[in-house]
Amino acid sequence: MSKTKNFVETLRELREACSQLNEAIADLNVTLEKINAEENGPEVEMPKRDVQADKELIRQKLAEKAAAGKTKEVRELLHQFKAEKLSDVDPKDYEELYYSIEALDYDESN
Template sequence: MSTMNDLDLQLKEREEFYHRMAEEAVEGLKTIQAVRQQLSGNNNEAVDEKPKRDPIQDKVTIRQLLAKKCQEGYTVQVKDLLRKFGAEKLSDINPKDYEELYYSAEGIGQ
């Protein structure tokens, strides 16, 4: 009877071992699928979307740059640049033009 009990115990241990292995394999597959899904999602985002810009933060950044240029003695050039965009002051400028305005302002004095 002892041999039968030993055999039964060994079979139960192997059964538990294979169940653990199967559970770990399933978890591994889930992890792989999640990583692949993230990678494919990141590729689509990188191709399809530009980073979203915050017009309020852009305006603050441009205001700081224009103020710096004025302090450096380029007030006339700053005013001319604003007029080029059809504005007398920064708040009159269309947010779509902020990027071009910023790069134009960077060129003042160089």
């Protein structure tokens, strides 16, 4: 082939590669838009906790521990939450208190 034909063929291949690259970029943009739409979709609200039910569950757990002879530990636990009794504990601390009560058994077994 002559140099001119070779040059024209190279240009044609380059145009074709650019066209394929543009198509791939367009496909990638569509995919990224879908991913972004999924991530920024409607926020899922956590269901509201039933404070009274949580309080009753904690009261039951505290009573079980006290009946098992861990009255001192129960009092210390309440004091950690700056409370003398369960009704003094802030409801936002109920989850942490619950897990602390559960940990009493684990602490004793080690």
